[in-house]
Structures are given as structure tokens and as C-alpha cells.
Amino acid sequence: MHSLFCLHVQLLLYQFNPDCFWVTMKGCGPYVVDEIEYKNLNAEMNQFYDKSYKDVDEVKPLTVEEGQICVVFSEELKCWCRAVIKSVMYCTDHYQTECFLVDYAKYIFVKSKDIRVALEAFMRIPYRAKKCRLFRTKPVTLRIDFCEDTAKIVPARRWDSAATRYFQNLLKATTQMKAKLCAVEGNTFDVFLYVTIKDEKVCVNDDLVSKNFARFEEAKENTGSCADYQENQTSLNAESLPMKIVNPAHAFRPVLFQEKMPTNLETGGNHELTRKKFLGPNFTESYCWPSVARGCDVVAISYQGNDPFLYIPPVLTFLQSGSCYKALPNRNGPLALIVCPGWKKAHLVFDLLKTYERCSRQLHPMLIILGQNKEEARSVKIRGCEVIVTTPYSLLRLFEHHSLLFCRLCHLVLDEIEVLFSDAIEQVFTILDCYKKAIITEEWEYSPHQIIAVGTRWNKHIPRLIKEFMNDPYIVITAMEEASIYGKVQQVVQPCMNSERTAVLLKILDFTHNNLQKVLVFTNSVKEVEMIHKVLKSNSIFSLKIHEKSECSLKYIIEQWTKKYSSGTHVVLVLTDDCMQSLRITDATCVIHFSFPSPGIFGQRLHSMSDNFCNDSSVDQQYTKARSVILLTENSNACHALGILHYLQHAEAEIPPELHDFTAKMLEAEEDKKFSRPLCAYLKMFGTCKSRTVCPDRHQINLQIDVCQNIPDKIIQTPGCVTILPLHIVNATNYFGRIVDKQKDQYTILAEEINEYFKKPSNKISVKNVEKLAFYGLCEKTLFHRVQVLEISPKEEENLFFNVKIKYIDEGRTSQVQSYQLLHLPAEFQCLPPQAVEFVVCRVKPIDNEIEWNPKVTHYIHHKIKGKLHEAKIVHTLGNTAWVDPMVRVTRLSDLKMSVNEYNIRSEILSTGLGTDNPEHIIQLQKLCGHIKFKMLMSKTSVAFLFWPLCGTLFRSFFSHLWLSSLDSHH
Ligand SMILES: *[C@@H]1O[C@H](CO)[C@@H](O)[C@H](O)[C@H]1NC(C)=O
Ligand SMILES: *[C@@H]1O[C@H](CO)[C@@H](O)[C@H](O)[C@H]1NC(C)=O
Ligand SMILES: *[C@@H]1O[C@H](CO)[C@@H](O)[C@H](O)[C@H]1NC(C)=O
Numbered sequence: 001m002h003s004l005f006c007l008h009v010q011l012l013l014y015q016f017n018p019d020c021f022w023v024t025m026k027g028c029g030p031y032v033v034d035e036i037e038y039k040n041l042n043a044e045m046n047q048f049y050d051k052s053y054k055d056v057d058e059v060k061p062l063t064v065e066e067g068q069i070c071v072v073f074s075e076e077l078k079c080w081c082r083a084v085i086k087s088v089m090y091c092t093d094h095y096q097t098e099c100f101l102v103d104y105a106k107y108i109f110v111k112s113k114d115i116r117v118a119l120e121a122f123m124r125i126p127y128r129a130k131k132c133r134l135f136r137t138k139p140v141t142l143r144i145d146f147c148e149d150t151a152k153i154v155p156a157r158r159w160d161s162a163a164t165r166y167f168q169n170l171l172k173a174t175t176q177m178k179a180k181l182c183a184v185e186g187n188t189f190d191v192f193l194y195v196t197i198k199d200e201k202v203c204v205n206d207d208l209v210s211k212n213f214a215r216f217e218e219a220k221e222n223t224g225s226c227a228d229y230q231e232n233q234t235s236l237n238a239e240s241l242p243m244k245i246v247n248p249a250h251a252f253r254p255v256l257f258q259e260k261m262p263t264n265l266e267t268g269g270n271h272e273l274t275r276k277k278f279l280g281p282n283f284t285e286s287y288c289w290p291s292v293a294r295g296c297d298v299v300a301i302s303y304q305g306n307d308p309f310l311y312i313p314p315v316l317t318f319l320q321s322g323s324c325y326k327a328l329p330n331r332n333g334p335l336a337l338i339v340c341p342g343w344k345k346a347h348l349v350f351d352l353l354k355t356y357e358r359c360s361r362q363l364h365p366m367l368i369i370l371g372q373n374k375e376e377a378r379s380v381k382i383r384g385c386e387v388i389v390t391t392p393y394s395l396l397r398l399f400e401h402h403s404l405l406f407c408r409l410c411h412l413v414l415d416e417i418e419v420l421f422s423d424a425i426e427q428v429f430t431i432l433d434c435y436k437k438a439i440i441t442e443e444w445e446y447s448p449h450q451i452i453a454v455g456t457r458w459n460k461h462i463p464r465l466i467k468e469f470m471n472d473p474y475i476v477i478t479a480m481e482e483a484s485i486y487g488k489v490q491q492v493v494q495p496c497m498n499s500e501r502t503a504v505l506l507k508i509l510d511f512t513h514n515n516l517q518k519v520l521v522f523t524n525s526v527k528e529v530e531m532i533h534k535v536l537k538s539n540s541i542f543s544l545k546i547h548e549k550s551e552c553s554l555k556y557i558i559e560q561w562t563k564k565y566s567s568g569t570h571v572v573l574v575l576t577d578d579c580m581q582s583l584r585i586t587d588a589t590c591v592i593h594f595s596f597p598s599p600g601i602f603g604q605r606l607h608s609m610s611d612n613f614c615n616d617s618s619v620d621q622q623y624t625k626a627r628s629v630i631l632l633t634e635n636s637n638a639c640h641a642l643g644i645l646h647y648l649q650h651a652e653a654e655i656p657p658e659l660h661d662f663t664a665k666m667l668e669a670e671e672d673k674k675f676s677r678p679l680c681a682y683l684k685m686f687g688t689c690k691s692r693t694v695c696p697d698r699h700q701i702n703l704q705i706d707v708c709q710n711i712p713d714k715i716i717q718t719p720g721c722v723t724i725l726p727l728h729i730v731n732a733t734n735y736f737g738r739i740v741d742k743q744k745d746q747y748t749i750l751a752e753e754i755n756e757y758f759k760k761p762s763n764k765i766s767v768k769n770v771e772k773l774a775f776y777g778l779c780e781k782t783l784f785h786r787v788q789v790l791e792i793s794p795k796e797e798e799n800l801f802f803n804v805k806i807k808y809i810d811e812g813r814t815s816q817v818q819s820y821q822l823l824h825l826p827a828e829f830q831c832l833p834p835q836a837v838e839f840v841v842c843r844v845k846p847i848d849n850e851i852e853w854n855p856k857v858t859h860y861i862h863h864k865i866k867g868k869l870h871e872a873k874i875v876h877t878l879g880n881t882a883w884v885d886p887m888v889r890v891t892r893l894s895d896l897k898m899s900v901n902e903y904n905i906r907s908e909i910l911s912t913g914l915g916t917d918n919p920e921h922i923i924q925l926q927k928l929c930g931h932i933k934f935k936m937l938m939s940k941t942s943v944a945f946l947f948w949p950l951c952g953t954l955f956r957s958f959f960s961h962l963w964l965s966s967l968d969s970h971h
Contacts, residue, residue, distance in 0.1 A: 009132075009179045009193075017164045018134045018208060020188075021171070022105035023179065025130055033125050038103060042079065045071060045122050049080045059116045064088055064097060071122065072099055073114040074106075082118060082127070083110075105129035135182040135190040136217040137205045139163060153212065153290070161472055162294045163213035169447075170204060173197050198326040211321070212293060287476040288454075289314040295324075295448040297473035299417075299466065301482045305456035306416050308338075308349045315411060316356055318448070319363055319386065328408045328447050334366075334388045336411035339431065341419040342391060342850050343369045349415060350389040363387050369854065370394040371913030372847060377401045392420060392427035393848040399434065406438035410448050417455035417462065423849045425461060432469045457650065458482040480603035480610075481647055487613020489606060489626040491653035498633040501594060502535050508592060508629055509541060509572065516567050520588045521574045522605050523595040526550075532574045532594065543572040546579045554582055561585060577601050580608065587611040590627045596636040599643040632659070642666045646693070667693065674698045679706065684881060685734060686845045687924030701878070701929055709880045711739070711837055724839060724872050724884070728813035729862040732853040732909055733841040736812020739882075740869060747810060747835050754829055758784045765824040770804055775830050777823035778806065786810055786825065787817075788834070812836035842875060842885035844906045845918040857914045864908065865889070876925055883922065 009023040016022070025032045049059065049071060061070060068085045083099040086107065095112045141156035159167075171177070174195035183190040193204040208214035284302040291298050293314035300310060315336060318324070325335060338353075340346040350367040357363055365387040370377050378401045382388065390398070399405050412435050414420055420428050432451075439449055451470055453462070458477070466473055477483040496504045509519065523529055526547045533545040546557050561573060561583075575583070577597075585608045597605055609626040630644065645663050648655055655663075670693065680697035682689040689695050723742055726735035738747060757763050758777060767776055770789055778787045791805040804822070807814045846853055872884035889902040909915035 009177050016168065016171075017159045018137055018139070018167050018204075018214065019159060021132055022129045023132055023177075024128050025179070033128070037125055038128050041122060041125060042103075045080050045082075048119070048122075049073075049116055059119075061115060061117050064095070064112065064115060069118050069123070070099070071116045071118045072097075072101075072108075072110045073116075074101065074108055074110070076106075076108065077101075077104070080116070082122065101129075103128035130189050131187055132179065132189045132191050132193070134205045134208070134214075135192055137208055137214045138217045140212070140215050153215070155215065159213075162291070162296045163208065166211065166213055166295070167204070167208065170195060170197070170202070170207065200326065212290065284476065284478045285310060287474075287478070291474035291476070292450075292452055293317050295450050297450055297470040298452045298454075298476065299462060299470075299473055300452075300454045300476040300478075301456065301458055301486075302454075302476070302478040303456060305454050305479075306345075308352055308415060310454050311413055311415075311452050312349075312352055312356055315413065315452070316353075316363075318411070320361055324448055325408075325410065328410075331404055331407055332383050332385075333404050333406070333408040334382065334386055335363075335408055336387045336413065337395070337409055338387065338389045338413040338415060339392055339395060339420065339428070340389065340415045341423060342848075342852075343854050344852060345415060346389050346391055353387060353389065357387075365389060368394055368398055370397045371854075371856075372397070372916075373913035374401075376913065391848060392424040392431060395431060396427055406434050409435060409438060410450065412451045414451070414453040414465075415455075417453040417465075418457040418459040419455070421459045421461045429464075432465070436469055456482075458485045460652070462486075480607045481599070481651075483610065483613060484603075484606040484626070484628070485651045487610070487615070487626060489609060489613065489628055491648055491651055492627065492629045493632055493648060493653065493656055493659060494629055495632045495656055495658055498635045501631050501633065502532065504631060505532065505592065505594060506535070506539060509536070509570075516565050517570045517590060518561070518565075518588045519570065519572045519590045519592060520585065520605070520608055521572060521592045521594050522577060522580075522597070523574070524577055525595070526576060528594065529574050529576055536572060536574070541572055542570065543574060545574045546583070547576040548578055554579075558583060577605070580604055583608075589625055590629065593628070593630045596630070596632065596640060597644070598637070598640045599647065602644060602647070638666055638669070642670065671699060675700070675702055676705070679879065682851060683925075683928070684840055684878075686851075686918055687921040690851060699928075706879045708877050711877055711880070711882060721871055721873050724837075724870050724887070725867070726839065726865050726870065727811040727836075727867060728808075729858065729866055732857040732861045732915070733844060733905075735839045735865070736836050737839060738810060738835045739837055746832055750829065750832050751810075754786070755784050757826070757829070758823065766820050767822045767824055770819050770822060775809065775825050776806075777825040777829075778808075778817065778821060779823070784823075786829065786834075787822070789822070790814065792819075808836070809834035810836055812838065836880075838881040839872070839887070840881060840883045841887055841905050841909075842883050842921050843918050844909050844915045845921075847914055847916045854914045857909055857912050860912060861905065861909065864903070865905065870905075875922060878925075878929070883925070885922070 009025050024035075026035065061068070064070075064085055066085055066087060070083055070085065071080050072083045073079070074081050081101045082103055083101050086098040086100050089096045089098075097110050097112060097115060098107060099110060100107055139156040139159045140153045141160065174197055176196040178194040179189075179191040180194070181189055181191055195202055195204055205214075205216075209216055284300065284304060288298060288300045288310050292311050295318060298311075302310070304310065319335060328335075338346075338349055340349055346367060346369060350365060353363075353365045357365060363386040364384050366382065366385045366389070368380060368388055368390040370380070370390075370393075377397045380398060380402070382402060382405075388395075395405075412431070414428065435451075451465075451473075453465060456479070466475075475486070477486055494504055494508070505521065521532060523532065526549050529545050529547045529550075533543055536543040544552075544557055544560055546552055546554070557573065561571065565571060573585075588608045589612055591605050591609055593602070593605065606628055609628070612626040614625070632641065642663070645655070645659065645666070674697060677696060677698045679701075680689045680692075680695055680699050682695070683697075683699055689697075689699055692699055723740045724737055725740050726737040728736040730736070740748075754777065758779065764779075770776075770792055772789050772792055775786055775788050778785050786809050787806040788809050789804050790807050793803040793805075795802045801818045801820045803816050804819050805814060805816055806822075846857075868889060870887050871890050872887040874882045875885050876883040885906070887905045889905075890899045891902045892899045910917075
């Protein structure tokens with residue numbers, strides 16, 4: 001029986017894991033021998049073997065075998081050492097012997113001339129190096145249950161690299177190490193290992209369990225040697241054994257326990273999850289969370305990849321365990337940086353952090369969005385903040401003034417990686433470089449450092465991110481099409497006539513390669529399966545077939561498919577898509593899309609090659625084993641074709657030139673479907689729309705909609721300066737308001753009359769039957785307005801009144817009111833057309849490739865301009881929208897009888913540091929108008945003329961100009 005005792009230990013070997021590490025022990029107890037004795041032994045041995053060189057033959061072993069105990073000379077240690085032979089290899093002229101030095105725990109190679117017989121006298125004291133393993137601490141891994149959509153932490157056979165790395169870093173960071181011996185099995189000591197890091201004592205066994213790297217093994221039957229330790233064990237984290245984990249969310253608990261969080265706080269965290277109807281991590285999350293929570297580098301690409309929930313819970317969990325960060329310098333600087341593609345996403349992530357952080361130790365997260373004003377960046381205080389949410393541009397601006405930003409950084413999250421790479425690639429790599437430099441210069445070995453990149457699509461720059469900045473990352477790709485880009489599946493598009501498909505198929509199947517090929521031919525009809533199968537057979541190609549009506553059993557097909565084939569064999573299986581699921585094939589080398597797939601089916605079909613996806617980003621595509629061939633015919637579903645073509649472009653597949661034409665036509669057809677939609681707001685605001693194909697709105701002129709409304713003819717006829725009154729501020733460059741006539745403003749007169757009229761109580765007649773699109777009066781505070789009903793919500797049974805959505809036709813804003821509030825508006829007040837006009841300030845856009853104004857600018861402009869008269873020059877009109885450049889506030893100095901420009905809106909926006917020049921704005925709009933009119937003039941000239949009288953002068957002069965130039969070019 002061994003009694004329990006605690007020893008100082010010293011680590012011996014560099015390569016180690018929790019199941020095997022070598023130590024020397026100091027202290028007293030069985031197995032422990034005083035260092036002095038080893039010194040003496042060493043001296044005796046060296047004296048003996050050095051001397052005996054004359055009678056070498058006497059002390060030279062006759063044979064050398066694996067497992068033999070002997071004494072060898074170590075060149076490195078310059079002394080004779082006790083050793084065990086591990087292996088013997090014959091090299092050209094001598095034997096090379098690998099041995100293990102039992103007192104030093106070192107593997108060395110020695111020549112046979114340096115091996116001696118071990119005298120019994122030198123074997124009387126135990127080996128100094130003791131092999132240890134952590135008592136009852138077993139490795140775990142994550143198992144995904146596909147049916148239940150859950151992940152379980154289950155026992156594993158081996159320690160994974162993350163666990164080993166963590167264990168090694170922990171041990172390397174310690175200043176003092178102690179072991180509590182619990183059992184001896186063979187020559188292995190089972191210990192509880194205690195290490196001291198920065199004056200804090202940590203039980204390594206517990207720590208590994210609490211960090212989800214390990215589990216405690218339940219005590220087996222009380223087998224002798226364990227009995228003694230039972231009592232002492234209970235002082236350890238008894239609650240965490242046995243660990244039974246249903247999902248990773250719960251797996252995080254032990255960490256909280258260890259940090260001694262009050263229990264209610266701990267459940268508070270889960271409350272937040274429960275409140276949000278959290279049912280456990282779903283598919284992608286169950287892959288991502290454990291690796292993120294372990295501090296590994298992670299790349300995750302999934303359809304939900306833009307949801308920050310993919311990383312927030314595990315990152316927060318990691319951040320809770322303050323002890324991981326003990327080795328970091330004691331300075332200011334965040335532990336985690338979350339880089340989002342734009343301010344809007346950053347706001348969202350920040351809000352989520354605030355929600356879920358409530359239950360944890362105070363992390364003081366900060367949202368940092370900086371404009372170009374240097375003063376702003378300088379004045380940011382990041383003291384005490386442990387998590388920063390920001391954008392790449394803002395981060396670099398901040399870094400200019402806070403050089404220590406990266407000095408404590410452990411977690412770098414890149415949110416929506418594909419957007420970051422497409423909008424700010426230079427900035428992102430600069431950030432990564434800074435991070436890398438900081439890791440190298442700061443002495444950081446013992447602290448976690450991790451990069452997490454999540455997104456919805458693979459991006460061609462991700463391999464560089466992985467290669468240059470990540471360390472053995474987990475790559476989680478749950479979107480199969482994206483995985484096939486990562487896996488370098490060769491994509492081939494074969495345009496052909498529908499009638500030629502079989503011939504083309506035979507050509508593709510012309511097997512010339514000598515390696516085994518397993519081909520799947522996918523089609524969506526039973527008839528086609530039968531037809532193809534027959535053709536293949538008649539061409540003596542070995543083929544199998546399956547569809548929902550076929551007699552062949554699934555089992556038979558699977559058997560045939562998985563049979564061991566010799567290299568050079570070709571197996572072809574013709575099948576319908578619905579059989580795919582039950583076959584679960586993943587080892588096909590080629591997939592032929594005989595019938596054109598929908599984008600959803602496409603990914604599933606590619607999945608059948610997943611075993612052959614290339615897992616090494618440095619391999620050239622020409623060596624990849626998986627190939628997908630699409631037969632594109634005149635019958636291919638146009639809508640699906642466009643999706644697939646976009647994908648092929650994204651995959652950088654070679655697209656036949658005739659397809660470019662096809663794509664262009666398809667895009668045009670897609671755009672034509674939006675012809676009755678409103679004109680795209682981004683087009684109006686900035687001259688371009690970044691996501692034309694997904695944007696639901698129109699990107700071409702529709703003369704019927706875009707004829708000028710509300711803008712008085714007079715103004716359009718004599719364009720130039722007008723006085724405008726912004727009344728409803730949508731955002732920094734977009735307002736609704738009125739054009740005010742300086743001489744005699746008809747609306748002012750009308751408004752006075754209306755207010756006068758409604759002053760008489762008898763005139764305030766509530767409307768009985770509210771009609772959509774009709775005009776009514778409405779009192780707001782003390783003023784009466786003209787409003788139009790836009791929508792009437794369905795009447796509720798018990799309610800006499802109901803909600804209506806209305807628009808203030810002279811101001812442009814909309815609102816909800818109760819039906820009874822609407823007043824009858826006499827016809828004479830309805831003559832004057834609605835006054836509200838939309839204004840867009842030209843030539844300025846948000847900085848940093850953002851597509852929306854930062855609310856700060858909008859707020860600033862709102863307060864500056866609302867309800868004040870401005871002078872503006874109209875430079876373009878379309879529909880009810882007038883583009884103005886410039887728009888200035890003029891103040892009249894009555895004493896001096898002169899006016900001065902108080903401010904110019906564009907300059908005001910630029911001065912906030914959040915806006916930048918957009919010289920293309922109007923040019924783009926004019927191009928847009930020119931393009932469409934040109935088309936109209938060429939085809940239906942009469943239509944263009946028909947709309948002439950309705951449109952403003954600018955429109956018209958532009959028109960005739962274009963018309964003339966088009967005539968010119970035709971002469
Ligand atoms: C438990 O450990 C303490 C010291 O760590 C020791 O004094 C005591 O004897 C141990 N108990 C048993 C039952 O081994
Ligand atoms: C997984 O969960 C996240 C958030 O909890 C959600 O946004 C996403 O849509 C889910 N994914 C699936 C496939 O249900
Ligand atoms: C302007 O504000 C509206 C409403 O908040 C928003 O929908 C729109 O995207 C914004 N546009 C720009 C360019 O910021």
C-alpha cells in the first residue's frame with residue numbers, strides 16, 4: 001500500500017502530455033531517493049567505465065537488444081549514464097542504437113562502441129526519472145449526434161493537440177510543481193499535479209477538467225491501491241465527477257464553478273439562454289463552440305456564418321476564467337478584439353455581448369467606431385476594457401494613438417470574414433501582422449492566443465490567413481458548396497444541347513486515367529436513370545442504377561459501390577437525387593450533373609465526394625481528386641442556372657465564354673423583374689448599389705414611376721437655386737421637406753387657412769368611413785396638417801377605432817394614428833398638390849466603404865437643419881426626388897443688408913470625419929438615365945416623347961442631348 005504524500009517535482013522531458021510526463025521527485029517517501037545518492041552513483045559509474053577502457057571487452061555487451069538495460073556514454077552530457085535500449089538500426093558500417101537515459105528522461109542515439117554492460121552495483125537505486133500521468137484524468141472529445149443535432153463530450157482515446165498544448169504551456173509557466181502520488185501501475189505514477197503560476201496554486205487535474213480538456217474517470221471497484229486516496233480526493237472538485245455533458249453550453253459550467261461564481265449568477269447566464277428559447281447548440285455551433293472554448297484557432301463557414309452567436313458564448317466562457325491570463329503583462333489593453341465589417345454589425349455584436357456578459361466577470365466591453373478626426377481617436381480611453389468591438393478601419397485609427405492595443409490581446413475574432421476580405425483586405429492583414437508581431441515580441445507562450453474567423457462563404461484569402469497566422473486551426477465548413485471550394489473540387493461546365501446530353505456524357509466517361517474512379521451520374525427523373533443505364537450498358541461501361549422505383553435493394557447497391565476495387569476500375573452509379581440521402585456516399589471521385597441542379601441540391605450532390613476533398617490548401621488544383629461536371633443546356637432552369645453561375649464565379653471555375661453572355665442576359669432578366677419596384681435607395685443616395693443581384697429594388701429607370709411629381713414645374717423649368725425647408729430627416733444626406741417660394745408661398749397661405757378653419761369646433765368632423773389613399777386633416781399638438789391614408793389595419797372586434805398608417809403629405813414623414821383622429825378635409829384644401837419632396841445631398845458618402853450613415857452624423861445633421869430654411873441648387877430630378885448640390889444655410893445680417901453662408905451641409909458632414917467625397921455620384925445617376933433613355937429612343941421613340949411633357953427641364957434637356965448625340969453617332 002502506498003501512502004499519500006506530496007513531493008516537489010521537476011519536469012524533465014520537453015515532449016509530454018497528461019498521460020506521460022517525466023519528473024524527478026524530491027522529498028521523502030517510497031520511490032524517492034536523495035539527489036546526493038544520484039551524484040555519488042554518477043561519480044562511481046564514470047570512474048569505473050572511464051577506467052575500464054583497457055578491458056573494454058569485459059564490459060562490452062555481447063549482444064544488444066531492445067529492452068536491454070545498460071550503461072552508455074552520452075556525448076551531450078559528457079558522462080556515462082544508465083539506459084534502456086529502445087531500438088537498434090544498422091547503418092552502412094555500424095549499428096545506431098537509440099536508448100532512453102533512465103535518470104534524465106532523454107532519448108539519444110549512441111554508437112555500439114559507447115555501450116557497456118550495467119553492473120548490478122550500479123542498479124541498486126531506482127531510476128531518477130519517474131514517468132507520471134495525471135490521476136484519473138482522461139482525454140475527451142466532442143461527438144456530434146446528427147440525429148439529435150447535439151454535441152456530447154465523450155471519452156477519447158488520445159489527447160488532442162489543443163489539450164496537450166494547454167498542458168505543456170501550463171507546466172512551462174510554473175515556478176513550482178508538486179505532485180500528490182495516488183497510485184502506481186507498472187512503472188507509471190498516477191499523480192495529482194499542483195503547479196504554482198504567478199503565486200497561484202492550480203491543480204492541473206482539476207484545471208484540465210474545468211477547461212473541458214478532460215474528464216475525471218469514475219472510481220472503479222475499490223481496487224486495493226485506490227482505497228487510501230478516496231478521502232483525500234473528495235477535497236478536490238468532487239462535484240465535477242462524474243461529468244456527463246449533454247451539450248457544450250452546459251460543458252462550460254465547471255469553469256464558472258472554478259471561478260467561484262455565486263451560483264445564482266451562474267444560472268443567471270443560463271437564464272439568458274433559456275429566455276432566448278435556447279435549445280442547445282445547433283449543427284454548426286456544436287462544431288464551433290468546443291474548439292473556440294478551448295482556445296483553438298477556428299475558421300467556420302456556414303449558412304448562418306453571419307450570426308455572432310457562433311462565437312460569443314464560447315469566447316465569453318473562455319474570458320471568464322481570469323486565471324488563463326495571469327501571465328499577461330499588467331497593462332491596459334483588451335484581451336479580445338472583435339472586428340466586424342461595418343458599424344451596424346459592430347453595434348449588433350456589442351449589444352449581444354452586453355446581453356450575455358451580464359452573468360460573467362466584468363469585461364467592460366467597448367464599441368469603438370472612429371471617424372477620421374484624429375482628436376477622437378486620441379481621446380478614447382480603453383482602461384479596464386477587456387473586449388473591444390470595432391471595424392478594421394476604426395481599429396487601425398485607434399492603434400495609431402494606442403500603441404499597446406495588441407500587447408495583451410489573446411483572442412482576435414474576424415466576423416463575416418468574406419466581407420472583411422472584400423471590403424478591407426489591406427486593413428485586415430495589417431491587423432493580423434500587428435497581432436502576430438505582438439505575440440512574438442511579448443513573452444506569451446503561456447497565454448492563450450487564438451484567431452477566430454467566421455463567415456458565410458469561403459474566400460480565396462482564407463488560405464493565407466490560415467498559413468501565415470493560424471496554428472493548427474479547426475476548420476468547420478457546414479455549407480457543402482463552400483467546402484468543395486476549400487476542397488478544391490474541379491468544377492467543369494459543359495454547355496450542350498439538351499438532345500446531345502447522352503453523347504456528351506459518354507465522352508466525359510471516356511476513362512483514360514488508371515486510378516480508381518467512382519462516378520455518380522445525377523438526374524431528377526426515373527425515366528432518365530433507366531435510359532442512361534441502358535446506354536452505358538450498351539457501351540460496355542459497368543454501371544449501377546437506383547431510383548425510388550427500382551427493384552434493386554439499397555443494400556445491394558451499397559455493397560457493389562463499396563466493394564474493394566482495384567486501381568483502374570471504374571464504377572458508375574446512375575441515380576435520382578432522392579436516393580442520395582439513404583446511400584450516404586462520400587467517396588465518389590466525380591459527380592456528373594446530368595440534370596441541372598438547384599443550388600440546394602447542388603451542395604448535396606457535391607457532398608458525395610467529400611472524402612476526396614483536398615484538405616491541404618497548398619496543393620494545386622490540378623492534383624485534386626474530385627471533379628464535378630455540369631451539363632448546361634438550353635432547358636436548364638434559368639433561375640437555378642444563375643445561382644450556379646454565381647457560385648462558379650465565386651469558385652473561380654473556368655466558365656466557357658458563351659456562358660458570360662448567358663449570365664449577362666440572365667442578370668438583365670432578373671433586373672427586369674424588379675421593374676415596378678421603387679428605385680434602389682443606395683443608387684439614389686450614392687450612385688451605386690453594392691449588391692445589385694440580391695437587392696430587391698430597381699436599378700434602371702422606369703419612366704412611369706420616375707416622372708417628376710410634387711416638384712413645381714416652374715422650378716424644373718428654371719433650375720437653379722431654390723429655398724428648401726427640410727422637415728423630416730431620414731439620415732445625413734436624405735430628407736423630406738418643402739420647396740418654399742420666396743415671393744408668394746402658396747402652402748404657407750393654405751396652412752394658415754386650414755388652421756383658421758379647424759379653429760371652429762364645428763368644423764372638426766371626425767371621419768366615419770376612412771378610405772385608403774384619401775386626404776384628411778389631422779391635429780398634432782396645436783397645428784393642423786394634411787395627411788393621406790396609406791394603410792388601414794384590420795378592425796379588431798371589440799374596438800370601435802382602429803389604427804391607420806398615414807403620411808403627412810406636405811412634410812414626407814409617416815405615422816400611425818387612430819382612425820377617429822382623422823378629420824374631414826374640405827375639397828378646397830385638397831387642390832394644392834402634396835408639397836413633400838425628397839432631397840438628396842450629393843457628392844458625399846460614408847467613410848470606410850460603409851453603405852449606411854453612422855447615426856452620429858445623422859443625429860448631428862438632424863439637429864442642425866431640421867425646420868430651417870436652406871438655399872440649394874437642384875442638379876437632378878427623378879420622380880419625387882431632387883438632388884441638391886450645394887445645400888447651404890444663409891443668414892441675413894439685417895444691419896449690414898447682406899447675407900453670409902453659415903454652413904454648407906456637405907462640408908459639415910465631411911468635417912465630422914465620418915463622410916468622404918463621392919465624385920461619381922451624379923455622373924452615375926446621369927449614366928443611369930442616359931442608358932435607359934438611349935434604349936427607349938432606339939426602340940420605342942414614341943414612348944419617350946409621350947413622357948416628355950411630364951418631365952422636368954433637366955430631364956428634358958438631357959434627353960434631347962442624348963437623342964442628338966445618338967443621332968450623331970448614327971451618321
Ligand atoms: C490526506 O492528505 C493529507 C495531506 O495531504 C494526509 O496528511 C492524510 O494522511 C491523507 N489522508 C489519507 C486517508 O491518506
Ligand atoms: C443556429 O443557431 C443560430 C443562433 O442560435 C441561428 O442563427 C441559426 O439560424 C441556427 N442554424 C440553424 C441551421 O438552425
Ligand atoms: C437611412 O436611414 C434609413 C432609416 O434609418 C435606413 O433604412 C437607410 O438604410 C439609411 N440609408 C443610408 C444611406 O444611411
